[in-house]
Every structure is written in structure tokens, then in C-alpha cells.
């Protein structure tokens with residue numbers, strides 16, 4: 001796996017070897033309950049000591065590996081947790097209270113310093129899905145109420161307008177006014 005390119009950096013772990021840049025598939029293992037599963041993560045870059053074999057990952061590679069770890073055991077990743085929380089419009093404190101867990105515990109899950117258990121993960125999915133459905137239902141009711149209010153306003157406006165039109169029409173149709181106007185026109189023509 002990976003192809004090597006020697007750096008001139010000496011290994012910070014053993015202080016004997018030299019770090020070699022590698023890129024490719026990284027193979028590790030992941031705990032899944034009591035058993036361990038092999039985990040393969042593609043297209044990863046890391047530095048590896050040619051003496052002690054220590055692997056050093058940068059922030060990006062760590063995130064790729066961690067995401068794959070969550071994926072392999074079917075857990076929400078920290079960024080997925082954050083996304084769900086934002087959708088609910090909660091702060092980290094509110095989210096912790098909503099799940100009835102400690103602030104610090106929730107924060108650790110969201111920044112990936114600890115991983116929620118499978119049962120907590122299931123609880124988070126169920127509780128947030130129900131809450132999101134509830135919010136969507138409330139939003140739909142609000143939209144319907146707004147729509148009806150706009151419709152009522154429009155109808156009121158229209159009936160006012162038609163009353164005005166009707167008034168204008170009856171004024172136009174007033175026979176005495178037409179007669180007066182006609183007389184004026186004929187008087188002019190006669191001159």
C-alpha cells in the first residue's frame with residue numbers, strides 16, 4: 001500500500017528513523033461491539049517512520065479515517081450530529097438538555113473526542129426525527145394559516161374594489177349627467 005517518498009524529517013517517536021510520505025489505502029481496524037472488523041480507507045496521505053513504523057496523520061487524514069470508522073459501525077459522524085442540531089435550531093447546551101445528557105458528553109461527541117454508543121445513536125436518530133417532524137408539521141400549519149389570512153385580505157380588497165367600480169359605473173350611467181354632457185357637446189358643434 002502506498003508509495004514512499006523520503007522526507008528529511010527524523011521520526012519524533014523513536015528519533016532513529018526518517019519519515020516517509022505515503023499515499024494510498026490505509027488499513028486499520030474498528031471495534032464493532034465485541035468483535036473487531038478490518039477497515040479500509042482509500043486515498044489517504046500520511047507520514048511513516050522507516051524504522052519504528054509509526055504513522056503520522058494530518059488533520060484531514062484523521063477526519064477521513066474517523067468518518068470511515070463511524071460509517072463502518074453505522075454511527076452518526078460528528079458533522080452529521082452538528083447538522084441535525086442546526087436543523088433543530090438548538091445550541092449544544094439545548095441539544096444536550098433535549099437528549100437528557102450532560103453538556104460535556106454531547107460536546108465531546110460533536111467534536112469527535114469521544115464516540116456515542118450504538119444505543120445512544122439510535123436514541124438521537126429517533127428523538128431528532130420526531131422533533132424535526134413536529135417542527136415541519138408546525139411550519140405547514142403556519143403556512144396554511146398565513147395563506148388563509150392572505151386570501152381573506154385579497155377577497156376583502158376585491159370586494160372593496162368592485163364596490164368602487166360599481167359606484168363609478170352607476171355614476172357614469174347617471175342619465176342626467178350624460179344628457180348634460182351631450183348638451184355641452186352639441187352646443188359646441190352648433191357654434
Ligand SMILES: [Zn+2]
Pocket residue numbers: 011012013014015016017049050051052053054
Ligand atoms: Zn520512528
